[in-house]
Amino acid sequence: MEIKYTIQGLLIYITIAAYLLALLASLVRRPGTGHALYVLGFVMAVVSFGYRWYHVRHVPMQNLFEVFLCLGVICYPVSRLCRRILRVRAYGADMLIGAVVLVPAGFIFNADPQKLPPALQSWLFIPHVAVYMVSYVFMAKAAFFGVWQLAGKTRGPDDNLLPPEEATYRMVCVGFPLLTLGLVLGSVWGKLAWGDYWGWDPKELWSLASWLVYVGYLHFRYMFGKRHPRINSIWAIAGIVVIVVTLLWVNLSRLFAGLHSYGT
Amino acid sequence: MPMSIDRGFKKKFRRAAMWGAMALIVLLFFLSVYGAFLGPQRAKELFNSVPLTVYWVAFAVLLTVGIALFRRLLRVPALLLVHTGCIFILAGAIWGSEAGHKLRKKHFGIDKIPTGQMQIYEGYSDNRVILEDNRIRELPFYIRLKDFRIEYYKPGRLYIEAERGERWMFPVEIGTEFSLGLDFGTVKIIRVFENFQIAIDGESRTVTDEPGPGSNPALEVRIESPDGQAATRYAFERSLGHIGRDDELLLSYERVISDYVSELQVIRDGEVVAEKDIEVNHPLHFGGYHFYQHSYDARAGQYTVLMVASDTGLASVYAGYLMLCVGVFWHLWLRKLSKRLNRFTITGSNSE
Ligand code: HEM
Numbered sequence: 001m002e003i004k005y006t007i008q009g010l011l012i013y014i015t016i017a018a019y020l021l022a023l024l025a026s027l028v029r030r031p032g033t034g035h036a037l038y039v040l041g042f043v044m045a046v047v048s049f050g051y052r053w054y055h056v057r058h059v060p061m062q063n064l065f066e067v068f069l070c071l072g073v074i075c076y077p078v079s080r081l082c083r084r085i086l087r088v089r090a091y092g093a094d095m096l097i098g099a100v101v102l103v104p105a106g107f108i109f110n111a112d113p114q115k116l117p118p119a120l121q122s123w124l125f126i127p128h129v130a131v132y133m134v135s136y137v138f139m140a141k142a143a144f145f146g147v148w149q150l151a152g153k154t155r156g157p158d159d160n161l162l163p164p165e166e167a168t169y170r171m172v173c174v175g176f177p178l179l180t181l182g183l184v185l186g187s188v189w190g191k192l193a194w195g196d197y198w199g200w201d202p203k204e205l206w207s208l209a210s211w212l213v214y215v216g217y218l219h220f221r222y223m224f225g226k227r228h229p230r231i232n233s234i235w236a237i238a239g240i241v242v243i244v245v246t247l248l249w250v251n252l253s254r255l256f257a258g259l260h261s262y263g264t
Numbered sequence: 265m266p267m268s269i270d271r272g273f274k275k276k277f278r279r280a281a282m283w284g285a286m287a288l289i290v291l292l293f294f295l296s297v298y299g300a301f302l303g304p305q306r307a308k309e310l311f312n313s314v315p316l317t318v319y320w321v322a323f324a325v326l327l328t329v330g331i332a333l334f335r336r337l338l339r340v341p342a343l344l345l346v347h348t349g350c351i352f353i354l355a356g357a358i359w360g361s362e363a364g365h366k367l368r369k370k371h372f373g374i375d376k377i378p379t380g381q382m383q384i385y386e387g388y389s390d391n392r393v394i395l396e397d398n399r400i401r402e403l404p405f406y407i408r409l410k411d412f413r414i415e416y417y418k419p420g421r422l423y424i425e426a427e428r429g430e431r432w433m434f435p436v437e438i439g440t441e442f443s444l445g446l447d448f449g450t451v452k453i454i455r456v457f458e459n460f461q462i463a464i465d466g467e468s469r470t471v472t473d474e475p476g477p478g479s480n481p482a483l484e485v486r487i488e489s490p491d492g493q494a495a496t497r498y499a500f501e502r503s504l505g506h507i508g509r510d511d512e513l514l515l516s517y518e519r520v521i522s523d524y525v526s527e528l529q530v531i532r533d534g535e536v537v538a539e540k541d542i543e544v545n546h547p548l549h550f551g552g553y554h555f556y557q558h559s560y561d562a563r564a565g566q567y568t569v570l571m572v573a574s575d576t577g578l579a580s581v582y583a584g585y586l587m588l589c590v591g592v593f594w595h596l597w598l599r600k601l602s603k604r605l606n607r608f609t610i611t612g613s614n615s616e
Pocket of ligand 1: 222284288323327330346592
């Protein structure tokens with residue numbers, strides 16, 4: 001845990017505060033204020049990301065600090081998209097996700113700018129990371145609706161919006177193709193950079209494991225539909241748990257010396 | 265056989281296939297997690313072992329059986345793409361594995377090196393590939409290394425550290441004067457060396473930037489103390505260099521590598537048949553093999569280490585990737601979501 005006394009740090013803390021206040025405002029039923037704060041948080045997240053970009057002079061998606069910074073930006077567009085097009089709404093959860101993903105950027109990861117090492121200089125680098133990040137946000141939302149469903153909510157907030165179990169399924173349907181693409185792009189990149197499309201290193205194996213959880217979920221839900229809503233929800237929650245392990249634990253634990261250790 | 269029995273049988277069979285698929289998927293999940301704890305080398309051995317080979321083949325067979333059993337998997341093109349994509353990936357991976365290479369050698373006499381490394385000196389050509397078990401095999405053509413070079417981000421950096429712990433970092437710009445504060449005066453970079461050499465003859469010292477083999481990157485700097493005394497110092501990339509008794513400042517030179525480049529030529533029957541400067545992320549593809557920039561002579565930059573990988577099975581894996589990706593987007597985004605959205609907009613219940 002380390003506080004960043006820099007402009008970058010300040011921008012991150014303001015964003016986190018805005019997202020958390022937005023959540024608070026929504027909880028005390030001030031949706032207008034909540035939304036305004038949410039937009040403010042988003043704008044600050046964009047400024048923070050842009051500042052980083054300017055500072056390091058390459059698209060900031062190289063290390064975990066930058067990846068989490070970017071996650072803080074995409075939460076808002078994703079929640080708008082879900083609300084408008086997918087009939088899935090959980091602004092509170094989105095605000096929380098926005099704040100939570102910025103905590104590691106603000107307090108844990110080292111923000112020293114780094115030059116791109118040779119292996120990361122590839123056209124696949126940005127799509128690989130970006131696609132994964134967007135899919136993770138959808139999978140986080142899927143898990144959130146899973147928790148909601150387990151908590152006994154069976155109906156949507158209004159007739160226009162899906163009940164939690166269906167919302168989970170829809171979020172997985174959106175996230176799964178992105179997850180698949182991320183995995184495939186990573187593999188193709190591995191082939192170009194290291195000579196093998198699959199190196200069996202821990203990060204790869206965890207990402208395969210998280211993909212498999214959702215493959216399992218999709219088939220389970222095909223087999224039983226909505227007959228076992230609780231099990232469906234547990235699949236989705238298991239998925240996000242494995243994703244978090246993929247994203248963080250492997251990099252942080254230093255238990256395994258693998259090819260992907262650039263992230264620490 | 266009466267229709268109904270046949271149908272009942274098929275239904276049971278379908279259910280068994282689905283449970284089988286679930287079992288294989290869940291099993292692979294646990295194996296992956298277990299493999300993550302083993303580290304890459306042992307995980308690779310595990311996933312290439314005989315029981316796991318049986319597993320991979322079983323997976324491919326079950327996918328095929330699934331496609332035969334479920335009409336929808338055959339009728340819905342997106343689902344067909346997803347599941348055949350998986351078969352292509354598995355088949356390509358099995359075909360391209362070491363076991364696959366051995367089988368083809370045994371049964372078809374096709375003798376190809378699955379993977380290995382080559383060490384080539386500048387100006388020389390070689391066709392020997394060192395396998396993982398240190399055996400040596402030969403390629404049917406030669407690879408010549410015209411030149412190997414390391415590229416760096418510009419500018420490099422000069423680090424200066426005072427005894428009391430102050431630190432400075434300056435970009436390597438020749439002739440620019442940087443301040444070291446009131447206690448230490450100023451510093452100016454005079455000259456940049458690729459291969460610093462010093463000849464001491466009695467009192468006189470000559471420093472040169474030796475061309476040819478060897479590498480000893482260094483900076484010549486001039487430090488002017490606040491009382492007007494000037495001293496010449498050297499900052500080295502590889503070592504701290506000589507530190508005098510009264511030196512209060514510790515100097516070092518740092519560059520960040522941006523790329524490794526090997527300029528290669530492929531030679532067959534004495535003729536150059538292909539040429540490419542390979543870098544990390546930009547391999548050479550020739551004669552059924554990929555050649556990757558893998559490592560290099562860290563001491564003197566005299567040779568490069570290439571990784572050689574057979575391309576057998578790769579086309580199938582990549583075709584499978586494409587089918588899988590197109591299939592999942594088509595099925596889960598275009599088919600599922602757009603159908604819902606259409607219904608949704610037609611009923612006009614969208615409030616926004
Ligand atoms: C191991 C053998 C497998 C069998 C027997 C099998 C069988 C099936 C069946 C019967 C369906 C339902 C199709 C329908 O909607 O009517 C299905 C759906 C699907 N399968 Fe598989 N599958 C297998 C493996 C896989 C794998 C490895 C993947 C990896 C991506 C996969 C991805 C999908 C997807 C994305 C769907 C669509 C799910 C949905 O519509 O919700 N399947 N599979």
